[in-house]
Amino acid sequence: MTMLKIENLHARVEGREILKGLSLTVNAGEVHAIMGPNGAGKSTLGNVLSGRDGYEVTEGTVSYNGVDLLTLAPEARAAAGVFLAFQYPVEIPGVNNTYFLRAALNAQRKVRGEKELDSMQFLKLVREKLKVMQISDELLHRAVNEGFSGGEKKRNEIFQMAVLEPQLAILDETDSGLDIDALKQVAQGVNTLRSPHRAFLMITHYQRLLDYVVPDFVHVLADGRIVESGDKSLALKLEEHGYADIGAGAAA
Amino acid sequence: MSQPARLPLFESLLEASLPSSGIAWLDAARQENLQAFAEGGLPDTRVEAWKYTALRALGQRRFATVDTAAAAATVDPARLALPGVDGMRLVFVNGVFSAELSRLDDMPAGVTLQPLSQALRGDSEALRFSLSRHYREPGDAFARINAASARDGVVLRVAAGVRIARPVQLVFVGAATGSELAWHARNVIELAEGAELSLVEQHLGGDEANQLATLVCDVEVRAGARLQLALLQNAASGCNLIRRSSLRLHAGAEVGMHVLELGGALVRHDLQAELIGDAARLHTRGVFMPHGRQHMDTQLAIRHQALNTTSNSTWRGVASDRARGVFRGAIVVAPGADGSDASLGNKNLLLSASAEIDTKPELEIYADEVKAAHGATVGQLDERSLFYLRSRGMVLAEARALLTAAFCRAMLDDLPNEPLREHLSTLLLDQLPMA
Numbered sequence: 001m002t003m004l005k006i007e008n009l010h011a012r013v014e015g016r017e018i019l020k021g022l023s024l025t026v027n028a029g030e031v032h033a034i035m036g037p038n039g040a041g042k043s044t045l046g047n048v049l050s051g052r053d054g055y056e057v058t059e060g061t062v063s064y065n066g067v068d069l070l071t072l073a074p075e076a077r078a079a080a081g082v083f084l085a086f087q088y089p090v091e092i093p094g095v096n097n098t099y100f101l102r103a104a105l106n107a108q109r110k111v112r113g114e115k116e117l118d119s120m121q122f123l124k125l126v127r128e129k130l131k132v133m134q135i136s137d138e139l140l141h142r143a144v145n146e147g148f149s150g151g152e153k154k155r156n157e158i159f160q161m162a163v164l165e166p167q168l169a170i171l172d173e174t175d176s177g178l179d180i181d182a183l184k185q186v187a188q189g190v191n192t193l194r195s196p197h198r199a200f201l202m203i204t205h206y207q208r209l210l211d212y213v214v215p216d217f218v219h220v221l222a223d224g225r226i227v228e229s230g231d232k233s234l235a236l237k238l239e240e241h242g243y244a245d246i247g248a249g250a251a252a
Numbered sequence: 253m254s255q256p257a258r259l260p261l262f263e264s265l266l267e268a269s270l271p272s273s274g275i276a277w278l279d280a281a282r283q284e285n286l287q288a289f290a291e292g293g294l295p296d297t298r299v300e301a302w303k304y305t306a307l308r309a310l311g312q313r314r315f316a317t318v319d320t321a322a323a324a325a326t327v328d329p330a331r332l333a334l335p336g337v338d339g340m341r342l343v344f345v346n347g348v349f350s351a352e353l354s355r356l357d358d359m360p361a362g363v364t365l366q367p368l369s370q371a372l373r374g375d376s377e378a379l380r381f382s383l384s385r386h387y388r389e390p391g392d393a394f395a396r397i398n399a400a401s402a403r404d405g406v407v408l409r410v411a412a413g414v415r416i417a418r419p420v421q422l423v424f425v426g427a428a429t430g431s432e433l434a435w436h437a438r439n440v441i442e443l444a445e446g447a448e449l450s451l452v453e454q455h456l457g458g459d460e461a462n463q464l465a466t467l468v469c470d471v472e473v474r475a476g477a478r479l480q481l482a483l484l485q486n487a488a489s490g491c492n493l494i495r496r497s498s499l500r501l502h503a504g505a506e507v508g509m510h511v512l513e514l515g516g517a518l519v520r521h522d523l524q525a526e527l528i529g530d531a532a533r534l535h536t537r538g539v540f541m542p543h544g545r546q547h548m549d550t551q552l553a554i555r556h557q558a559l560n561t562t563s564n565s566t567w568r569g570v571a572s573d574r575a576r577g578v579f580r581g582a583i584v585v586a587p588g589a590d591g592s593d594a595s596l597g598n599k600n601l602l603l604s605a606s607a608e609i610d611t612k613p614e615l616e617i618y619a620d621e622v623k624a625a626h627g628a629t630v631g632q633l634d635e636r637s638l639f640y641l642r643s644r645g646m647v648l649a650e651a652r653a654l655l656t657a658a659f660c661r662a663m664l665d666d667l668p669n670e671p672l673r674e675h676l677s678t679l680l681l682d683q684l685p686m687a
């Protein structure tokens with residue numbers, strides 16, 4: 001079943017066109033890897049899909065489970081199951097990590113007409129999820145991402161994903177800056193959630209993650225468009241030859 | 253200057269002139285200050301310290317004097333309760349001492365806590381220095397009004413070396429009566445050498461209490477004494493509250509202050525501190541949160557006048573609706589105050605397009621080897637943080653409330669009294685427009 005259908009998407013940031021006719025279809029159950037040179041527009045795609053202000057869509061459509069995703073506020077998209085693991089998670093001093101996550105989960109549940117979790121129920125859920133994604137208790141009690149190391153921030157993103165159980169998870173370079181154990185944990189976090197009802201868009205620069213989370217498709221995003229798509233072997237090819245040939249192919 | 257003698261405000265104060273106190277120097281001081289106000293009137297916005305706070309409208313108002321009925325206005329004692337604050341308590345209703353609401357039994361040895369009106373009946377000479385002050389600046393109009401008109405207030409003294417564990421509470425209630433009242437309170441507080449005290453000053457108001465209240469507070473912190481001072485200003489929405497505190501810190505004295513400005517209509521707070529003894533330390537944290545059409549003006553003036561003195565001040569403002577905030581922080585490191593360390597920060601948030609905050613840090617250094625830092629900003633909530641919270645499902649209003657609360661609550665982080673800190677946090681949250 002088609003979950004996400006992006007057609008001819010054009011988007012501008014600060015008056016500059018970054019996405020230039022991007023099309024992509026993602027079905028439930030699939031894992032798509034998106035690779036591409038720096039500045040190609042990968043994070044922009046994640047931001048546009050999750051509804052960040054300042055990203056102006058000038059052309060094209062995005063349908064998510066049959067609804068026009070672009071008309072929804074960011075929180076409505078979250079409640080509908082869209083999750084973005086940030087390339088650069090934001091530090092929010094003074095806002096407790098656990099408090100925030102429970103408030104977020106309950107806000108989503110409220111929209112979906114589900115019962116809100118009290119602190120005991122939430123604690124139980126957190127313990128369960130900690131089995132998948134190891135992060136220390138101490139981090140949970142700190143302010144959101146405040147003073148977290150780069151790797152801890154990335155792990156926290158995956159931990160949040162595990163708790164929020166989205167349908168469509170967009171992971172923006174969650175593998176960057178991780179040590180090998182953390183990378184395996186992140187991969188395990190994704191694999192645990194993998195299901196016929198969920199889909200993943202994994203933005204990455206490295207083939208290595210794809211050894212642990214085997215994608216169904218690999219796409220190359222260059223200059224605001226998907227210029228080539230293939231299976232896992234495309235990632236291996238890119239690892240060897242870089243983007244030079246791909247760019248040429250797209251221009252032709 | 254406006255034509256003072258014709259100001260309705262002045263006329264109403266004149267009518268309210270106090271009867272003779274029977275103390276010649278006090279009557280003279282009152283008379284002098286009334287005269288000074290008659291001549292000087294209210295400062296206009298050309299006076300630097302009043303640049304952003306216009307007093308024209310206030311000068312046109314008339315306020316009634318506090319009569320027996322006004323003094324007897326009922327106040328629910330439950331409203332005075334503050335978590336973590338269970339020591340002695342002195343309460344004034346519309347500026348008049350309320351024995352009924354106060355809690356003065358159990359006074360520890362070495363402490364004097366009594367209403368000024370009583371203290372004057374005793375050893376009035378001890379108050380002469382404080383109550384005979386002349387106010388010379390053009391901006392001092394309200395201090396003059398206060399000196400001319402205050403009939404009561406707090407006298408609090410802690411003897412040398414005495415440590416008071418339980419926080420002392422000073423409460424000023426503006427209770428609604430049939431008329432628009434003016435009332436005034438004069439506080440004289442002294443911690444002798446090595447004394448320790450935690451003090452909570454609270455301003456409350458009944459709805460519909462349209463008033464003018466002035467408060468002048470002198471605080472003398474002698475060598476090695478330590479004072480924790482929390483100020484919770486939650487006056488009625490119709491209350492014009494003009495407050496001045498002057499602190500003097502002697503050698504090695506330490507003062508930690510936390511200020512929360514929530515209520516009132518026109519609120520002005522002049523906080524003046526002089527670090528006159530070597531190694532004196534002042535730590536201030538404050539939040540002002542004007543909403544609706546409130547106007548809150550905080551003027552912080554810190555003078556380092558001795559060696560190795562430290563002041564560290566961080567204030568935050570949050571203005572919503574059509575409210576206005578003003579912050580001026582002036583630090584002077586006087587000649588000879590070598591080795592001093594002064595820092596002052598003021599960050600502000602505007603939650604609506606019609607809200608306004610004007611902030612101005614000023615730093616003047618005339619000494620050597622001084623460490624000084626200051627900065628001020630006015631802005632909106634961080635867009636990245638907002639998006640992060642929303643991307644996890646938090647609705648916009650809730651995300652804004654959470655970030656704003658965190659912004660303000662940081663000012664309470666180092667308030668030592670935990671139950672009080674929690675309580676103030678809650679008040680702060682309740683004040684947020686989107687909460």
Ligand SMILES: Nc1ncnc2c1ncn2[C@@H]1O[C@H](COP(=O)(O)OP(=O)(O)OP(=O)(O)O)[C@@H](O)[C@H]1O
Binds near residue numbers: 037041042043
């Ligand atoms: N908020 C913004 N303001 C200004 N320019 C932006 C903004 N967001 C993105 N851009 C610009 O858009 C282009 C694409 O940025 P984007 O972050 O999407 O690239 P990316 O493919 O994720 O790159 P990387 O691999 O380095 O993360 C870049 O040139 C970037 O400078």
Ligand SMILES: [Mg+2]
Binds near residue numbers: 042043044087172
């Ligand atoms: Mg990126």
